[in-house]
Amino acid sequence: MIRLVDVTKVYRSGAYEVVALNGVSMNVETGEFVAIMGPSGSGKSTLLNLIGCLDKPTEGKVFINGVDTSQLSDKGLTELRRDTIGFIFQQYNLIPTLTALENVELPTIFKGASKLERRKRAEELLSIVGLEDEMHRKPSELSGGQQQRVAIARALANNPSILLCDEPTGNLDTKSGKAVMEIIRKLNEEEGVTVVLVTHDPSVAEFAERIYKIIDGVITDVS
Amino acid sequence: MYLELARRNLGRAKMRSALAVIGILIGVMAIASIGIFSESLKATVMENFQDLANELIVTPAYSQGYLSIDERTVSKLRKIPYAESIIPIKSYTELLDYRGKKVPVNIFGIDYVEELFEVEKGGIRRGEAVAGSKIAERLNLRIGGKIIIKGEEFRISGILKEEGARFDINPNNAILISIEDFGKLKDAEYSKVIVKVESLEYIEAFKKSVDRIINSREEKVSVFELKMIIERIEDVFGQMTIFLMAIAAVSLFVAGVSILNIMLMSTIERTKEIGVMRAIGAYRGTILRIFLTEALILGVAGSIIGGVLSLAGGYAIDMLVLGSAKYIFQASSVLYIVEGILFGIATALVSAAYPAWKASRLEPIEALRYE
Ligand SMILES: Nc1ncnc2c1ncn2[C@@H]1O[C@H](COP(=O)(O)OP(=O)(O)O)[C@@H](O)[C@H]1O
Ligand SMILES: [Mg+2]
Numbered sequence: 084m085i086r087l088v089d090v091t092k093v094y095r096s097g098a099y100e101v102v103a104l105n106g107v108s109m110n111v112e113t114g115e116f117v118a119i120m121g122p123s124g125s126g127k128s129t130l131l132n133l134i135g136c137l138d139k140p141t142e143g144k145v146f147i148n149g150v151d152t153s154q155l156s157d158k159g160l161t162e163l164r165r166d167t168i169g170f171i172f173q174q175y176n177l178i179p180t181l182t183a184l185e186n187v188e189l190p191t192i193f194k195g196a197s198k199l200e201r202r203k204r205a206e207e208l209l210s211i212v213g214l215e216d217e218m219h220r221k222p223s224e225l226s227g228g229q230q231q232r233v234a235i236a237r238a239l240a241n242n243p244s245i246l247l248c249d250e251p252t253g254n255l256d257t258k259s260g261k262a263v264m265e266i267i268r269k270l271n272e273e274e275g276v277t278v279v280l281v282t283h284d285p286s287v288a289e290f291a292e293r294i295y296k297i298i299d300g301v302i303t304d305v306s
Numbered sequence: 307m308y309l310e311l312a313r314r315n316l317g318r319a320k321m322r323s324a325l326a327v328i329g330i331l332i333g334v335m336a337i338a339s340i341g342i343f344s345e346s347l348k349a350t351v352m353e354n355f356q357d358l359a360n361e362l363i364v365t366p367a368y369s370q371g372y373l374s375i376d377e378r379t380v381s382k383l384r385k386i387p388y389a390e391s392i393i394p395i396k397s398y399t400e401l402l403d404y405r406g407k408k409v410p411v412n413i414f415g416i417d418y419v420e421e422l423f424e425v426e427k428g429g430i431r432r433g434e435a436v437a438g439s440k441i442a443e444r445l446n447l448r449i450g451g452k453i454i455i456k457g458e459e460f461r462i463s464g465i466l467k468e469e470g471a472r473f474d475i476n477p478n479n480a481i482l483i484s485i486e487d488f489g490k491l492k493d494a495e496y497s498k499v500i501v502k503v504e505s506l507e508y509i510e511a512f513k514k515s516v517d518r519i520i521n522s523r524e525e526k527v528s529v530f531e532l533k534m535i536i537e538r539i540e541d542v543f544g545q546m547t548i549f550l551m552a553i554a555a556v557s558l559f560v561a562g563v564s565i566l567n568i569m570l571m572s573t574i575e576r577t578k579e580i581g582v583m584r585a586i587g588a589y590r591g592t593i594l595r596i597f598l599t600e601a602l603i604l605g606v607a608g609s610i611i612g613g614v615l616s617l618a619g620g621y622a623i624d625m626l627v628l629g630s631a632k633y634i635f636q637a638s639s640v641l642y643i644v645e646g647i648l649f650g651i652a653t654a655l656v657s658a659a660y661p662a663w664k665a666s667r668l669e670p671i672e673a674l675r676y677e
Binding site: 132135137138157158161162164165166170172176177178179180181188189190192193194237238240241 | 307311314315317318578579582583584585586587588589590592669670671674
């Protein structure tokens with residue numbers, strides 16, 4: 084499903100270089116729930132962004148569903164992100180001018196869904212995350228927990244098989260964080276969505292079947 | 307949906323969007339109002355020329371050494387069909403004596419004065435003289451007053467209306483007498499012949515006949531059409547309009563620069579959003595489209611308001627400069643408004659092209675990381 088082979092990522096800024104990932108290899112099977120843990124700056128986000136085809140490795144290869152992503156054009160990568168991958172960010176990253184409903188509709192618009200179809204899908208997803216009464220609010224009128232649930236609904240809009248979460252509870256209080264994690268767990272268990280989740284909160288990592296530990300761009304432990 | 311998204315994005319920075327719209331509006335208004343005004347000016351000037359369009363002037367072929375047109379040539383001219391009237395004119399300069407004052411004036415020997423000029427006061431009488439408006443004013447000539455030219459006494463029977471449009475013969479500073487009376491003053495041939503054709507279509511045919519009948523062996527006379535001269539004037543007006551509109555276009559250019567600036571600011575401010583959209587499946591082309599749609603809204607709004615206001619602008623300039631706005635509602639006004647609107651929209655799109663392209667080229671990850 085997700086396969087990383089000897090992935091290295093080097094950031095060059097002027098004279099000096101940062102090796103964010105150093106020869107990382109990993110496999111995530113379909114329907115698995117994997118957590119990636121490590122201290123700040125260890126390369127977790129870099130790893131997730133490479134899996135999500137938002138960035139390209141300096142060396143090594145990333146395979147998604149058997150496809151070598153280094154062979155894809157910008158268009159191909161965009162379609163992979165749109166159709167196969169759902170992103171959840173620490174900062175929610177909702178579009179501030181759009182309502183909750185419209186935010187959830189957005190990926191389906193990019194896919195070219197009909198108005199009726201996408202409206203139905205977005206309403207359905209928002210009721211799954213418990214926001215049927217907040218559908219027409221703008222992000223600024225929602226709490227952090229609510230915004231993150233909108234972000235989850237948006238990530239699911241095009242029915243992706245992979246959900247990538249970068250510290251999804253990082254900005255949330257314990258209670259909202261728990262609610263968000265429950266939703267993610269349910270998606271994994273009931274819908275069979277593959278989840279890769281970055282966190283440095285052990286109580287969040289507990290939801291995962293497997294935990295990768297990463298320090299200074301190297302995977303040190305898998306449990 | 308993209309339209310709605312663009313509309314809301316513009317709503318986020320209302321002041322900025324409003325300024326961009328106003329910029330375009332002013333540019334479009336300047337272009338269209340000036341276009342409308344030039345067209346009105348042209349129409350006003352042409353109004354004076356229109357009844358001259360069916361006239362031809364026959365002059366001696368100076369380049370061939372001919373300085374006058376003889377009687378035989380005039381009678382040949384008279385035999386050519388198509389002509390409604392043939393008015394030969396003799397002229398020379400002579401001292402005029404009026405109440406003891408001596409001044410040089412042009413003396414025209416011409417019959418059928420009323421076919422060419424309008425009489426303002428008095429009338430035309432055989433054996434008497436008609437004075438041009440300027441000379442009448444200068445010398446304070448009265449109807450019934452006596453002038454002496456080369457010892458011959460003439461009574462002033464009429465005074466002409468001031469003539470503005472003619473450039474072939476100018477009667478304003480002239481004394482007009484009959485050909486017969488002219489003969490008593492000077493033995494001269496004709497200096498030119500004015501021909502009125504029955505209809506504009508006959509101009510070419512008449513010219514061809516002149517070439518065949520009079521100029522067959524050598525060129526004795528030249529024929530000028532006033533129509534051609536009118537066309538030249540139209541050309542000049544056309545060029546003037548383009549020049550004025552180019553000046554107006556500067557304001558549209560400024561508006562374009564301000565849109566460029568606004569859009570650049572907007573792409574920078576929305577870098578993260580662009581990253582998010584790319585992350586959830588927006589193509590580069592989609593980002594491009596979103597930004598161009600925003601520019602299109604600004605352009606269309608500014609251009610249409612500007613187009614409508616340019617009618618008012620054109621009216622104001624017309625009233626101010628021409629004192630009349632009767633030519634505002636011509637087809638050409640609509641043309642200039644449409645042209646202004648198209649220019650306005652194009653300016654908005656062209657100015658937004660670079661920022662939109664830049665936004666679409668952002669790497670998703672770089673855009674997402676942007677704070
Ligand atoms: N665009 C970048 N340019 C330069 N260095 C970067 C960039 N992104 C990340 N880094 C560096 O790479 C390392 C890993 O970063 P990141 O993957 O964000 O870590 P984490 O998510 O585990 O906190 C850090 O040292 C960070 O400073
Ligand atoms: Mg991180």
